Amino acid sequence: MDCGTALGKINAKADGHLPREEEAALAGHLAGCSACAAEDAAISAAGPVLRALTGIRAMEKAPALDAMWTRVRAGIEESRETRRRSAWIARWAWIPAIAALAVLALLFYPAGTDRSPFHPSSFDVAVENVESDVATVALVDKGEDLPRVIWIIEDAKS
């Protein structure tokens, strides 16, 4: 095995990709080549150093990550609350609409005899013409405060 091939296998071993059956051949080359053995030692030591460095970075970033997660969680809660509120409005908003319908129906529905008593605002009436085929008709006017009366005197019965 030459040094170039050994260097590729050293890297593969550091990545965990070196097949077991090739480990013995690599070990044999390392035993006889000090340069490759030094390279293998350096690369093998780099893994723990990198892991330690990543851990330190993560610890440094932890407060910022916590703050970001807090913001994300608050956003999720706010979204849930908005959805709950709109669902509540959708559930109950028809009640005032139905109440308005009921009031309008009560106000405008044409009723029969059970409406409010008569409260006329005026008795000022002009009678333009009066006629009857079978009765005598009299106009009775007893003053401004009293209603004008058209009195039908049925000839056959009166």
Add this chain to the structure above:
Amino acid sequence: MPRVEPRGRAGAPALSFFLLLLLLAAVPSEAADTVAVDVGAVYASNEGTSIDPALGTIREKLQSMFNYSSYRMLDRKRRSLSVGETGEFELPDRRTLQATPLPARGNKVRLSIRISEGPRNLLTTTLGLRRGGMVLVGGPSHKAGVLILLISAE
């Protein structure tokens, strides 16, 4: 997992609003060219001394104008009529009253009134009154007394 929105409930206010619009469209608007004609049929007699509270403020007027001891509201009907439209009001003893609003200016209302008893024309008249005003038509016999019609227009 996607959340299913309750669309059925969300549609209820929209449906109610639509119904409200329908009701408003269906309600006969008493605009200037529409007259609400109100006809009350009162039985006046000397049988008893009861005065129907449904007569409201008009009962004192009736008592001061006529010599009957009892006044009872038999029926009351209200129709919203356009100018030129004839509304028919059934009266006791197979009599009918037909009212037709005629063109009028301002706050005035003109009504053509026809009261008939079968084929007989008891009364044909044209009245001019203010909106909210009232006129009485009396005399047709009923049981032991007479009918007095309270005709008002708004």
